[in-house]
Amino acid sequence: MTVNGERHEADVEPRTTLVDFLRGTLGLTGTHVGCEHGVCGACTVLWNGKAVRSCIMLAVQADGAELKTVEGLADGPTLHPIQRAFLEKHGLQCGFCTPGFMISVYELLSRTSTPTDEEITDTLGGHICRCTGYQSIVEAVHVAVEKMRTK
Ligand code: FES
Numbered sequence: 001m002t003v004n005g006e007r008h009e010a011d012v013e014p015r016t017t018l019v020d021f022l023r024g025t026l027g028l029t030g031t032h033v034g035c036e037h038g039v040c041g042a043c044t045v046l047w048n049g050k051a052v053r054s055c056i057m058l059a060v061q062a063d064g065a066e067l068k069t070v071e072g073l074a075d076g077p078t079l080h081p082i083q084r085a086f087l088e089k090h091g092l093q094c095g096f097c098t099p100g101f102m103i104s105v106y107e108l109l110s111r112t113s114t115p116t117d118e119e120i121t122d123t124l125g126g127h128i129c130r131c132t133g134y135q136s137i138v139e140a141v142h143v144a145v146e147k148m149r150t151k
Pocket residue numbers: 032033034035036037038039040041042043044053054055056
C-alpha cells in the first residue's frame with residue numbers, strides 16, 4: 001500500500017485492523033481510535049480518495065490502496081489550509097476527534113471548492129466531538145474553503 005505518498009509492504013495477521021496497522025506498524029499515530037465501531041469518526045483516513053473508517057477495515061483490504069492520513073496533510077513544516085483554519089477558528093480542544101474531521105473535510109473540499117451548508121453539515125455529521133460544541137468546527141470549514149479558494 002501507499003500511505004501519504006510512501007510505499008509500504010508488510011506481512012500482517014488477517015485480523016489486524018487498518019487503524020492498528022497504521023498506528024502500530026507504521027507509527028502513524030495521528031489517526032485516533034475511539035469507538036472502534038465505525039461510529040465516532042476519529043479513525044477516518046482517505047482510501048483511494050474516499051474517507052473511510054479505518055477501525056472497521058482490515059489492513060489486508062488495503063493491499064494496493066493509496067491512503068492518506070492526517071500526517072499527509074501538511075507540506076513539510078507548512079500546515080495545510082484546513083489545519084490552519086482549525087487552528088485559527090479554535091476548531092479543536094483536546095484534539096482527539098480532529099484528525100478524522102480534517103480528513104473528511106479534505107475529502108469534501110477535494111470534491112468541491114464551493115460546498116453548500118448542507119454538504120458541510122452532512123460531512124461533519126459523521127463525526128463526534130465531545131469538546132467543541134461543533135460551531136467552531138463549522139466556522140473552521142468555512143475559513144478553510146476561503147483559504148483553499150485563494151491559495
Ligand atoms: S474509532 Fe473508528 S469510527 Fe470510532
